[in-house]
Amino acid sequence: MPRFFVIIGRFFRIALALFAMVSNVRAEIIRAEDYQNFWLWAGVLPQAALSNANEIYLLAGEVSDRGKPHVVWQRSALPHIVGRNVWIVYRAQTLDWDEAVFVNVLTHVKNWKATGNRLVGLQIDFDAGTKHLDRYADFLSSLRAKLPKEFKLSVTGLLDWSANGDPAGLAALEGVVDELVFQTYQGSHVISGYTHYLLRLNRLKIPFRIGLLQGGDWQEPPFLTSNGYFTGYIVFLRNAEKLKK
Amino acid sequence: MMHKLVWILFALAALSFESPARASADNGGCGQTMKIYFGEFTNCDSMGLISPGNDTRINLIYLLSDARSQKLKMLKPSTEPYSNIANYWPSDWPTFWGSIDLGAEAATHSSVNDSGEGTICVSDESGSAGFLAAVAADKTLSDAEKTTLTEVRKTLKCSTAGGGDAKIAVQSPAAKEFAEYIYAVRRFYFVTHNDVSGFAALSNATQPWVREAARYMQARVSLLAAQAMAFDQYGTLQKEGVSREMVTAALDGLTSYLKDYPKGTYAASAAGLIRRAYWISGDTQKLAAAYSEAVAHSTVDRAGFALVNEIDIKLPINADQNNSADVLLLAMEDLRMMRAQTDSDGKALPGMKTGVIEAQHSRFAGHDEIYNYLLAARAWFVDKDAKKVLQLLSEKAAAGDTLSYVEFSGQLLRTSALDATGEKTARAALVNLFPKATQAFQRGTLELALVLMDERGKNISAVFAPDSLVQEPLLRQYVLDYIAGPILLRQQAVASNVSKDERETALFRLYARDLTQGHFKGFLDDFKLLPAKPVQDANGNPGDRFQSFRWDGNKDGYVCPNLLEVAKLLNADEMSVRGRLCLAEFIRAQGDFSLAAVQKDELGGTGTLFSGKPIFRQDIYVDIMKSAKASRQEKAFALDRAVRCYEPAHINDCGGTEVAESQRKKWYNELKTKYGDTDYAKVLRYYW
Numbered sequence: 001m002p003r004f005f006v007i008i009g010r011f012f013r014i015a016l017a018l019f020a021m022v023s024n025v026r027a028e029i030i031r032a033e034d035y036q037n038f039w040l041w042a043g044v045l046p047q048a049a050l051s052n053a054n055e056i057y058l059l060a061g062e063v064s065d066r067g068k069p070h071v072v073w074q075r076s077a078l079p080h081i082v083g084r085n086v087w088i089v090y091r092a093q094t095l096d097w098d099e100a101v102f103v104n105v106l107t108h109v110k111n112w113k114a115t116g117n118r119l120v121g122l123q124i125d126f127d128a129g130t131k132h133l134d135r136y137a138d139f140l141s142s143l144r145a146k147l148p149k150e151f152k153l154s155v156t157g158l159l160d161w162s163a164n165g166d167p168a169g170l171a172a173l174e175g176v177v178d179e180l181v182f183q184t185y186q187g188s189h190v191i192s193g194y195t196h197y198l199l200r201l202n203r204l205k206i207p208f209r210i211g212l213l214q215g216g217d218w219q220e221p222p223f224l225t226s227n228g229y230f231t232g233y234i235v236f237l238r239n240a241e242k243l244k245k
Numbered sequence: 246m247m248h249k250l251v252w253i254l255f256a257l258a259a260l261s262f263e264s265p266a267r268a269s270a271d272n273g274g275c276g277q278t279m280k281i282y283f284g285e286f287t288n289c290d291s292m293g294l295i296s297p298g299n300d301t302r303i304n305l306i307y308l309l310s311d312a313r314s315q316k317l318k319m320l321k322p323s324t325e326p327y328s329n330i331a332n333y334w335p336s337d338w339p340t341f342w343g344s345i346d347l348g349a350e351a352a353t354h355s356s357v358n359d360s361g362e363g364t365i366c367v368s369d370e371s372g373s374a375g376f377l378a379a380v381a382a383d384k385t386l387s388d389a390e391k392t393t394l395t396e397v398r399k400t401l402k403c404s405t406a407g408g409g410d411a412k413i414a415v416q417s418p419a420a421k422e423f424a425e426y427i428y429a430v431r432r433f434y435f436v437t438h439n440d441v442s443g444f445a446a447l448s449n450a451t452q453p454w455v456r457e458a459a460r461y462m463q464a465r466v467s468l469l470a471a472q473a474m475a476f477d478q479y480g481t482l483q484k485e486g487v488s489r490e491m492v493t494a495a496l497d498g499l500t501s502y503l504k505d506y507p508k509g510t511y512a513a514s515a516a517g518l519i520r521r522a523y524w525i526s527g528d529t530q531k532l533a534a535a536y537s538e539a540v541a542h543s544t545v546d547r548a549g550f551a552l553v554n555e556i557d558i559k560l561p562i563n564a565d566q567n568n569s570a571d572v573l574l575l576a577m578e579d580l581r582m583m584r585a586q587t588d589s590d591g592k593a594l595p596g597m598k599t600g601v602i603e604a605q606h607s608r609f610a611g612h613d614e615i616y617n618y619l620l621a622a623r624a625w626f627v628d629k630d631a632k633k634v635l636q637l638l639s640e641k642a643a644a645g646d647t648l649s650y651v652e653f654s655g656q657l658l659r660t661s662a663l664d665a666t667g668e669k670t671a672r673a674a675l676v677n678l679f680p681k682a683t684q685a686f687q688r689g690t691l692e693l694a695l696v697l698m699d700e701r702g703k704n705i706s707a708v709f710a711p712d713s714l715v716q717e718p719l720l721r722q723y724v725l726d727y728i729a730g731p732i733l734l735r736q737q738a739v740a741s742n743v744s745k746d747e748r749e750t751a752l753f754r755l756y757a758r759d760l761t762q763g764h765f766k767g768f769l770d771d772f773k774l775l776p777a778k779p780v781q782d783a784n785g786n787p788g789d790r791f792q793s794f795r796w797d798g799n800k801d802g803y804v805c806p807n808l809l810e811v812a813k814l815l816n817a818d819e820m821s822v823r824g825r826l827c828l829a830e831f832i833r834a835q836g837d838f839s840l841a842a843v844q845k846d847e848l849g850g851t852g853t854l855f856s857g858k859p860i861f862r863q864d865i866y867v868d869i870m871k872s873a874k875a876s877r878q879e880k881a882f883a884l885d886r887a888v889r890c891y892e893p894a895h896i897n898d899c900g901g902t903e904v905a906e907s908q909r910k911k912w913y914n915e916l917k918t919k920y921g922d923t924d925y926a927k928v929l930r931y932y933w
Contacts (some may be wrong), residue, residue: 040479040481041612043479043558046478046479046481050479056479058479058480061363065343066342066343067547071363072363073363073364074363075479075480075481076472076476076481076482077476077482078480079479080478080480081479082478093339093343102406107404107405114634117398139781179870212578221894222894222895223893225896
């Protein structure tokens with residue numbers, strides 16, 4: 001599942017209790033009805049908001065590194081989604097994909113399209129450390145080369161890439177990925193350093209989305225919507241009993 | 246109401262992101278809080294002791310390895326950039342799972358990529374191997390038949406729909422049964438996996454391998470058929486759509502298979518499918534009993550880890566409390582119930598009720614150690630009662646050369662309770678645990694405990710003593726970054742008995758703090774230690790750790806000399822306007838070297854021993870903009886930069902307080918009106 005807690009990590013925890021005080025934008029609770037793009041993960045029951053979705057990012061499988069890297073299927077059956085765009089998502093625990101893993105993933109990509117889903121592309125959800133963006137870019141280049149041109153490539157990213165990532169590594173992603181998705185999480189605690197990193201997204205020249213957690217809090221920074229590369233939000237859906245009232 | 250119950254059961258089952266039952270699914274990459282004891286579950290802070298703050302699966306593995314007298318070994322840490330092998334603390338379940346040495350993988354898993362784990366193709370490879378071996382061993386087959394059957398099976402490939410559907414020309418009865426089996430498999434892989442008829446027809450086959458395989462497959466397909474109508478458009482299993490009759494048929498088939506083939510080829514799989522049958526039909530009682538049975542017979546190997554993972558996903562929480570639950574599951578659940586929980590508004594919920602564990606005493610018969618530890622853990626984590634912990638746990642010399650996890654956890658809790666009650670013997674007791682703390686993650690946890698104790702005991706230099714027990718590089722560097730004062734940093738910057746990495750960390754932090762905390766004289770001395778710039782290859786490797794401090798100043802804009810010269814200015818006069826503005830330019834260019842804030846009860850929570858108030862850029866600008874010693878240009882520059890501290894997010898990026906927007910506006914106006922002739926005023930269009 002997406003790395004929602006990454007920014008709470010000790011290197012990213014910047015005391016921002018002040019943020020809520022000084023910002024003029026009130027924190028809103030993220031409700032699925034207010035958004036159009038969603039992640040539907042394994043074990044999460046579909047919700048009504050999906051019926052009117054624009055794009056659905058559906059977890060298909062995981063490339064596990066327990067033992068030799070291999071694919072573990074995460075969805076009980078093939079989806080048949082009508083009238084909405086679909087992204088097929090793979091959670092990668094490793095980038096050591098041999099030929100068999102690529103074949104496995106790409107076969108499923110084609111199967112999903114063949115079954116009638118309006119498949120926009122493939123998304124890779126992976127924890128790429130900021131220091132090794134160049135290696136991630138290499139992997140994504142080879143994936144892009146194997147992925148049929150009709151499908152886009154989306155990847156989840158760390159917020160601090162734009163702040164602390166090597167500019168060459170970031171630049172290497174341009175032209176390879178069609179979309180970066182930065183995942184943020186703000187729960188009942190005001191623990192957020194995301195704004196400090198989001199403001200450095202101004203340097204980024206790749207279309208990006210922001211990932212939010214259903215039921216979490218979110219304060220849209222004022223500069224976000226004026227950034228031409230920002231293409232909207234994706235909400236990670238959670239099962240009913242997890243959500244705030 | 247029924248619907249809601251199904252909903253809840255289902256929601257608790259399956260791979261859930263944050264099961265209220267137990268730990269969550271993989272959370273991938275989070276930062277840890279640098280302390281030992283976690284009463285709440287963060288999913289980032291599993292440690293080497295049995296604790297409510299651990300992922301429940303990790304606790305279960307610890308308990309299981311104790312119960313089987315197994316020793317958990319760690320894999321060697323890797324230098325691979327994306328290596329998932331933990332060094333010191335397990336942190337979360339996937340990291341833990343990936344860090345334990347489970348021996349070499351069995352050959353049958355070697356090309357598992359083709360098998361499509363989680364799809365019906367998962368059994369293709371092993372099924373093929375079994376078929377081929379059975380054909381080779383059957384003496385009633387002619388050589389030609391063997392060749393034909395072997396070729397057909399080898400070309401049959403589930404994941405790529407290979408093999409075709411040609412009729413198989415064989416004559417002998419056994420060969421025909423093998424052929425019928427292939428037809429059934431083809432139908433299963435390529436046409437439908439809901440039709441039992443092909444396998445049912447072979448359930449009384451004469452050929453023994455075919456008979457056994459067909460009986461298993463018939464049951465397996467029944468179970469698949471039972472859920473055929475239960476998937477929604479998203480491919481999610483909706484239990485209301487499960488056919489009860491087919492589940493019953495599947496269970497009959499599976500149990501009768503196990504009765505006739507208790508050690509059969511598919512026995513383990515059949516047991517797993519039985520659990521799945523209970524799960525999809527919502528039979529929690531039987532599911533709990535099945536898991537208890539499985540745990541009671543499990544060891545800590547690959548299958549054990551998979552079982553523990555499955556339990557977390559599939560077993561609803563309260564099931565552990567029913568009377569048939571295995572004692573390890575009960576203990577795991579008790580630890581989970583000790584967690585500090587908050588409601589959806591962030592308010593603390595009441596802790597685990599007293600007497601809960603005592604009421605379970607009889608269920609822990611024969612497991613006194615676990616029972617006792619649970620009482621002590623509850624006293625420590627929930628009641629925060631150090632005295633009670635000391636009453637419950639006495640000092641024990643462990644037999645043998647290792648500590649079980651229960652022993653280790655109890656003794657660690659005990660030393661912390663001694664420390665909490667002010668006993669001077671606490672540190673010695675902690676040190677005494679080191680020699681036998683040889684199982685996975687025990688040492689790492691102990692080292693952190695020792696550093697914390699020495700931090701609070703104002704004894705932090707012990708970490709860097711020649712015979713220091715704290716050897717984890719990460720921990721030592723953390724102390725250098727967060728706690729060490731100038732003397733310790735200088736000492737480690739030149740220490741010969743440590744790694745280059747540690748020396749460089751010490752020197753880096755020394756420079757950073759010298760400059761940002763006003764030790765300019767110190768900086769001038771310390772700068773002599775600056776290593777030469779490394780010779781870099783085409784990829785920029787190796788990186789230059791000290792690149793920031795080679796700052797060459799500004800050639801345009803506000804002109805500044807290099808960093809050394811700036812330090813000289815400030816050493817001569819710490820209020821030097823040019824010196825301070827150039828220090829600010831240095832920080833603006835190279836970063837403020839700030840560290841993440843730490844909580845008071847975390848390592849580093851008592852603050853740094855490096856004296857000197859932190860210098861923030863905003864404070865420099867605020868002072869200089871009205872300083873009599875500053876020129877007009879410099880005042881304008883200070884105003885401009887002060888306004889820009891809040892660009893573009895309206896948040897102060899220069900350190901120090903967040904001043905009100907009205908103040909920022911005042912700076913802006915002052916720059917535009919009083920210094921309108923300067924370039925700064927002409928270029929600045931906005932304030933933020």
